[in-house]
Amino acid sequence: QVTMWYDFDFVDLYENGLGDVEFTNMRTGKQIDKNYSFVYWGEKERDVRGTDCSGKSINGTTICESVITGKETYSTWLPYNSKDIPLGNIRIGLMTDVKLRDHVDGVWTIGGKKVTKHAIWTANLNVDIVEYWNFEEGSGTNVEGSLGNYNLTSNSSVWLTGKVGSFGMNFSSITGDFAETTGNVTEIDGTNYTVNGWIKINDEKDQAVVWKIGKNINTIDGTAHLLYNSLNGISTDKWIINVPNTEFVIGSTTNADVGNYVMMTVKYNINTNNLSLYKNGTLDGSVITTRDYVVGKFHLAFGLSPGQPAKGRFVADEIGLWNRILSDAEITQLFNGGTGLTFTDVFSLDIILLEPSNNTIFTTKTNFFVGNVSDPSLLGIQNVSLILDGVINQTNSSGVEGNYNFSLTAPEGNHNWTIEAFDNIDNLHNASNGTLLFLIDLTKPLLNLTDPSGTIGINNGTETIVWTVTDENLDTCSFDYNFTNTSVSCTLNTTTFALTPQRNLTFYANDTAGNLVANLTTWNYLSTENFQTFNSSTFETATETFVINITTNGTAPLNANLVYDGVPRSATIINTAGDDFNISRTITVPLVPSNKSFNFNFTIGGVSINSLSNNQTVDQTNFTICSVAPQNITYINISFKNETTSQEDITAIIDSTFIYSLGTISEVNKTLIFSNVTENLNYSFCLTPGDRNLNIELDMTFSNSESQQRSFSLDTILSSTIL
Known part of the structure; x- marks a missing residue:
């Protein structure tokens, strides 16, 4: 390890400026032989590693491996293979082996002169x-x-x-x-x-x-x-x-x-x-x-x-x-x-916490904690202690300068650590980088995956995953399906995905310590929704037919209903071929324009199944006396003839009631009541939508100043008729 160093700032290259180093056993005062080498404080590049879980086995199991994700530069001691002291700033250190209870001093020869101990103000x-x-x-x-x-x-x-x-x-x-x-x-x-x-x-x-x-x-x-x-x-x-x-x-x-x-x-x-x-x-x-x-x-x-x-x-x-x-x-x-020195009256042991770094997370109870203790002021090192959660955990009394490596076993949870040392005159010295935090996390996240699972009523092209996951240090969640890994928010608790023929998936939850839990779920279906047939838009009172085609697992569906705007209506089941079935229902669209939702439900083997929900836009059906746009295109015109032989056009007043529907009047209908006290040759009525047939029940009376009142009734389907 590096036991001492000097900082140089020369204005010129000093060739062969580094001479031999003499070592003295400070306990005996005798010179000893030790292997050593010179190093310098510089920068080096190293790999940054991470985990890649993109690989898959034949059965779909995720394969994770350690991979290089990038590079980072860090400062460290590097070999210095020269006797020259270069131009400019450089820190040159002495690296040698240090044994337990060593108390050794090294005297450098720099520029032909021996430099006693450390070149600092003591x-x-x-x-x-x-x-x-x-x-x-x-x-x-x-x-x-x-x-x-x-x-x-x-x-x-x-x-x-x-x-x-x-x-x-x-x-x-x-x-x-x-x-x-x-x-x-x-x-x-x-x-x-x-x-x-x-x-x-x-x-x-x-x-x-x-x-x-x-x-x-x-x-x-x-x-x-x-x-x-x-x-x-x-x-x-x-x-x-x-x-x-x-x-x-x-x-x-x-x-x-x-x-x-x-x-x-x-x-x-x-x-x-x-x-x-x-x-x-x-x-x-x-x-x-x-x-x-x-x-x-x-x-x-x-x-x-x-x-x-x-x-x-x-x-x-x-x-x-x-x-x-x-x-x-x-x-x-x-x-x-x-190089010279300058005055100071602040003397201390230099203590630096090296590893683990702050906020490190461990997945094992026993780990190593390393700090470096140096004595630039020549105070002497009495002992060095590892402090866990504010309490001395263990003490090393070797008195050597260099790295102190402590093996520490701690319980699961959050902790803090530091290193402190006493010098030979009983002064306490603390680490320059204070107290660092670490976490021991041995517990995997608790994952509960509820859906999809087991036998599911219907496959309609998408499926919903439902889960809950808890962990004090929860980090990421994802699932593997159809050879694709998809990340999701752990707290979302539900998400949907597009179905393929694959009937299993694996859900993963990982905490910040790297504790990974994986749940595999499998499922099958009683039926598969192949398609639905319907008009996406319609009008009040219109007749609409809704059809769903399904394939079952071999069991025929029963008790089918069309649930339209929240109202169930029984539906017809027809076996078209093999395990394929059409379920259909024709309805008269109820009143009140809006966006109506609908779906089918049925049972298979006693299991109630709901199809995918869809929407239909319902617009207003309006039959009324023509006026301004959009009620300005005549749909039905009523005119009057004299009962004489010549049957000339005459004027009349009317009092009328129209019950009308685009579909079946007896199911859903609307009513128009219209009367007029001024005689007209004809009366024009308009319809929205004007391209549909209209079922009506009409009761009307009409008369004029020269004729007595007449009554007229009509029950028919209109498109454009002269009465």
């Missing part, structure tokens, strides 16, 4: 730290101390790119830039101290005074130690520590520091008067010297030279001040292979 660096300035303000002239003890007040407001983070403060001798602490730094007054920071010299014009420890502003008296870089005269391109009346020259790399950040460290031991200068984590030189200072005048200043104008020609970033002597290992740690 708690030991906060021991006796006075102040730290990370220069991340990016604007203004004030630099706040990370510990809140001392701020830097500057007359510079130019911010450039820093070594760590985003910004560093620029000091220019042209504009006389400098900065100093806002008060006496009493913590280093008369004691050991270390100053460490990243400095980038801007040009080669003159001396670059970096920092001084001593009296405030630019006075000569009280200046104890002065760090500067000289780029002219005898000490060209030398890093110099100046003490009162003494110039101590350290460093000899010509022009190497101009335009590049270097980490400069100055340590002073007040007991031995040893003054040491480190460059990029390596001791450049030391000297025994005395320190002259004015008690109570210890400021830390940047860009100031005693008794002279400000001589800043550099960018400063990540400056730290301690009132103790940092060890060589700590200085190497701050250098971090050239």
Whole structure:
């Protein structure tokens, strides 16, 4: 597993930058041999799998198989088969085998230098730290101390790119830039101290005074130690520590520091008067010297030279001040292979829950739970516990960094889990991704399929499925029929499908855990509806015949009825051939125009059967005196003749009653009563529908001013008649 890693951000390719790794057994202090390899954090593609249930066996059983449904990209550790450190950002890790109760440290060699432990800011660096300035303000002239003890007040407001983070403060001798602490730094007054920071010299014009420890502003008296870089005269391109009346020259790399950040460290031991200068984590030189200072005048200043104008020609970033002597290992740690560090006072064990992911659903009680625990702050891992539903389930006290794999058996239902760990000073640390949820679902959905099933009265081309299904985590439902799988809403509880000769289907219900239940149902029919014959539209009082043709299972139908508009009427059964039967009924259409529904029912073997329901549109039948459209086309005209020999046309008044029907008058009829007191030569009557024969019973009286009243009766079928 990957036990440690470093983040690199180099501006150029560093060939053969990765050297050997030395392993030390921290329990014995002895070096040991371990197999290892380098890896890097990158992206990889993997298959996404799902279930395909489109296959069918010969008998119609659904066959499900695992198939690839797509691809997804995920981040993971990948083999790094190179010793080079590339240009730009990369995280390179160390992969090695870890055994139970291992307590092993690995020391990398990077760029020819051994890097002690992890390249991060650890708690030991906060021991006796006075102040730290990370220069991340990016604007203004004030630099706040990370510990809140001392701020830097500057007359510079130019911010450039820093070594760590985003910004560093620029000091220019042209504009006389400098900065100093806002008060006496009493913590280093008369004691050991270390100053460490990243400095980038801007040009080669003159001396670059970096920092001084001593009296405030630019006075000569009280200046104890002065760090500067000289780029002219005898000490060209030398890093110099100046003490009162003494110039101590350290460093000899010509022009190497101009335009590049270097980490400069100055340590002073007040007991031995040893003054040491480190460059990029390596001791450049030391000297025994005395320190002259004015008690109570210890400021830390940047860009100031005693008794002279400000001589800043550099960018400063990540400056730290301690009132103790940092060890060589700590200085190497701050250098971090050239990447640098920044201050933090937040230290923790890093815990990440890896699997299962949030809201995972299991169909087994026993499952594995994995979390990664790392110790970047070197706090030490005392123990790691798996927490189930807020209660410690099990604890691992191996103390190793890496993945912790717990086997957990839990009851069916909803649960939550996390991992927590104690460090070696009894601080509790929680997972960065909190508490995750999971469900154990061992129960299949409860499915009740009621129809179609058994012996069904009639096959009319469609069939209805009726079901109920319950499950706390119900997901999908479908049915297989005639080699086709059809999805339905589980809560719909009913649906129809078109029939084929197949007389079975399988209904499926699946929950979100993948628990699948399948019910097979079979059925047969007493009869099959082949067709129905009827007019889709008609008129009141018309005669209509309705016919259904069925094929039975060999048993003749009995007790047939036509149910028209909710009223049953007995129907005639005729055996046309074999098991085929016609059931028919002729009716006179009742009054009131509307959409009438109808169906046939009959019995076979004592089972009552209803046919498919249909509809017939009934329009109004209207016989009346002609007027405006649509009653403007004469159907019957009544005119009058004189009873004389010449039989000339005469006028008359009438009083009439028509009982009429398009069908049988005795069953359903309508009545028209018409009278007129003004004599007319004729009277025209119109009919809707005008293309049908009309059965009428007419009683009429007529007369005029010259003749006595006559009576006339007629019982006939009319189409167009002159009376």
